[in-house]
Amino acid sequence: MNDLLKQSVNVYIVDDEAEIRESLSRFFTYHGCQVEVFADAKSYLDQLDQSQVGCLVSDIDMEGMSGLGLQRHLQEINCIRPTIFMTGHGSVNLAVKAMKLGATDFIEKPFDPNILLKKIKICIDSNRKQIELLGRYRTLTKKECEIFECVAKGKKNKEMAENLCISMPTVEAHRSRVMKKMQASSLSELVKMSVTLSK
Numbered sequence: 001m002n003d004l005l006k007q008s009v010n011v012y013i014v015d016d017e018a019e020i021r022e023s024l025s026r027f028f029t030y031h032g033c034q035v036e037v038f039a040d041a042k043s044y045l046d047q048l049d050q051s052q053v054g055c056l057v058s059d060i061d062m063e064g065m066s067g068l069g070l071q072r073h074l075q076e077i078n079c080i081r082p083t084i085f086m087t088g089h090g091s092v093n094l095a096v097k098a099m100k101l102g103a104t105d106f107i108e109k110p111f112d113p114n115i116l117l118k119k120i121k122i123c124i125d126s127n128r129k130q131i132e133l134l135g136r137y138r139t140l141t142k143k144e145c146e147i148f149e150c151v152a153k154g155k156k157n158k159e160m161a162e163n164l165c166i167s168m169p170t171v172e173a174h175r176s177r178v179m180k181k182m183q184a185s186s187l188s189e190l191v192k193m194s195v196t197l198s199k
Helices: 018-030 041-046 067-076 089-100 113-137 142-152 157-164 168-181 187-198
Strands: 010-014 034-038 054-059 083-087 105-108
Touching: 010 018, 010 041, 018 034, 018 113, 034 041, 041 054, 041 067, 054 067, 054 113, 067 083, 067 089, 083 089, 083 113, 089 105, 105 113, 113 187, 142 157, 142 168, 142 187, 157 168
Parallel strands: 010 034, 010 054, 054 083, 083 105
Antiparallel strands: none
């Protein structure tokens, strides 16, 4: 299992029960993760740095701000870090609501930590790709962003030229730069990138 996470990754644990925080922290540290633990949602939000690749593992039913409240806030600030909620049988409905707000997954207690680790690996891979793509997207100019969005919606060059009030050669030049900056080898790949960024 140690080779499951070949690159160092960050796991953020939020739970108001010290025993669970300590147990999961030991487990993930043993498997090569960089672990940070928080006793409540507010403490986690106070240190949130979205540029760090990682996965949030949080209890859904906590004192103060609940897991559902936490997910609502993360959605409001457009946080792309994946979230996996730990839930008891009685709070599964809350976890489902959190997923509708953008949470990635949930796991019902009691659970095998190895299964949670596999879920985190999937989340980390997705998060790393999103952060890399977001970094490329942020290099685009305002006009290139408009072209990117138009291309992703399947608009033709002529339509883009008319909608953006620019010439066809200018559209083609912007489109070429978008493909280069986003490191997209084809139109379909660029569309896939758009879908990934919108998650």
